[in-house]
Amino acid sequence: MNEIRPFRIEIPQADIDDLRRRLTTVRWPAEVAGTGWERGVPLPYLKELAEYWRDGFDWRAREAELNAYPQFVTAVDGQDLHFLHVRSANPEATPLLLVHGWPSSVVEFLDLIPLLTDDYHLVVPSLPGFGFSPLSGPGWGNLFRVAGAIAEVMSRLGYDRFAAQGGDVGAGVVGMLAMLHPDRVIGTHVNGPAPYPFGPPVELDGLSDAERLRAERFNAFREDGIGYLVQQATRPQTLAYGLADSPVEQLAWIAEKFREWTDPAAELPEDAVGRDRLLTNVSIYWFTGSGATAAHILYEGMQAYRQFMAGAGEHQQDDAEPPALPPGAVAVFAADTSVRHLVDPMGTVVRWTEYDRGGHFAALEVPDLLAADVKEFFAGRR
Known part of the structure; x- marks a missing residue:
């Protein structure tokens, strides 16, 4: 029941050929x-970009790069969870979760992993409905449930206590882990x-220049860049047909966000993130059909967030002292x-660092910046 199964990414050649055919006959x-x-x-x-994906991009090379890291799958509450598990040679290493967001996957951490394995045993899960964790049914958009499942994975790996890092949806999962298991989470970094x-x-009065x-x-x-979220948050099934049927639609859906959310100094997505990295991420969405399930x-x-906030409002007058949370850092x-003051209204973040490079996909x-920030924060918290 708690079996952890080895896993390798092996996309059938027929799927690769089908992708190339679709990229050749685009309307x-x-x-x-x-x-x-x-x-x-x-x-x-x-x-x-689509022509390069069809003629210049080598999926098998990227697949081999991913398969260089040990991968596994285990079922929690009926949901298969895929994860990379990269153990450090350091016997004193700290277990560290790395949790991706949207529109991302475990690919997000490929360049970060080598920078952290001297000090950390790394566990890098594919969230339910993303990548190689195919969605088993409804309810996995509830981040408390996701956090609970990931905590169970850590238990099965023998990690009673661990650190956690994430961005976007991953930051939400990390935050819920700290709330659910404050005794197990050494600290959180988002x-x-x-x-x-x-x-x-956001009201602008009283803010610093930055x-x-x-x-x-x-x-x-909020005014003109939120259309993608409105669509996914209200009519995901309507969107799903295009994402499942057209690789160009999936490519545009993700490439737009890599252009809008990466370092402002980058004119095009590949100026911030290597083109092959971008297309590896898009390919995983395409081959697994997770553009639709992620929506x-x-x-x-x-x-779930609306319900959570409504419940928080109902209990605002409670006299009960909230549980002490593990220390948190923000980069x-x-x-x-x-x-x-909006993301840390209670002033509980113990480390807040601002950088003049990078963006939403920091890893x-x-x-280099993210790895250094993670190491500095968790130093001494093992």
């Missing part, structure tokens, strides 16, 4: 002359937490929209 849309990224991914850019996207705009810039970026995102996860996650990168964009 391209028209584009309004004189427009650019403000209306979505420009047609010339996506055509060229990157780029943002205000609630469906909430009000915070004002991030708040203005958030307010702009359902985000739908359920938004429903903020150049493209982030983090405003401290891919600036693994």
Whole structure:
């Protein structure tokens, strides 16, 4: 029942051939002359990227790179969970979870793993509905449930206590782990937490220059960059047909976010993240069909968050002292929209660091900065 099974990524050649066929017979849309990224991914850019995906990208090489790390699958509460488990040669190493977000996968950490294995035993799960953790049914958008399942994985691996790091959805999972198991979590490290996207705009009065810039970026995102989330949070099944049937739709859906959320100094996604890294991530979404299931996860996650916040409001008058949480750290990168008093209203974050490089996909964009920040925070907390 608690079996941990070895796993290797082995995409059938027929699936690779089918991808190339679909990329050859694309029915391209028209584009309004004189427009650019403000209306979505420009047609010339996506055509060229799709052609490289078809003719220049080597999936088998990227598959081998992923398979160089030990991988496993175990079932928790009826849900298969895939994960990388990279043990350090250091007998004093600390177990460390690395939890990806959307639109990402375990690929996010490929350049970070070698920078951390001197000090950490790394466990890198694919979230339910993402990558090689195919969705078993409804309810896995509830991050408390996801956190509980990942804690069970850590128990099966023999890790009674562990550290945790994540961004985006992964940051939410890390936060829930700390709430569910404060006695087991040594500390939490998250990157780029943002205000609630469906909430009000951020007030600019009283902010520092750096915070004002991030708040203005958030307010702009809330006004004209939130369409993807509205669609996934309200009608994921309608979106799912395009993501499951068209690799170009899946490519555009993800490439747009890599352009909008990466370092502002990067003009194109591949200026911030290597093109092969980007396409490895997109390929996993395509081959596993997880563009569609991830949309359902985000739908359920938004429903669960509303219920959680409603319950928190009902209990605001409770006199009970909240449980003590493990120490937490936040790393903020150049493209982030983090405003401290909004994401840390109680002042519980013990380390808050801001960088002038990187963005939403910090582990891919600036693994050197993220690795150093993680090491500095967890030093002495083993």
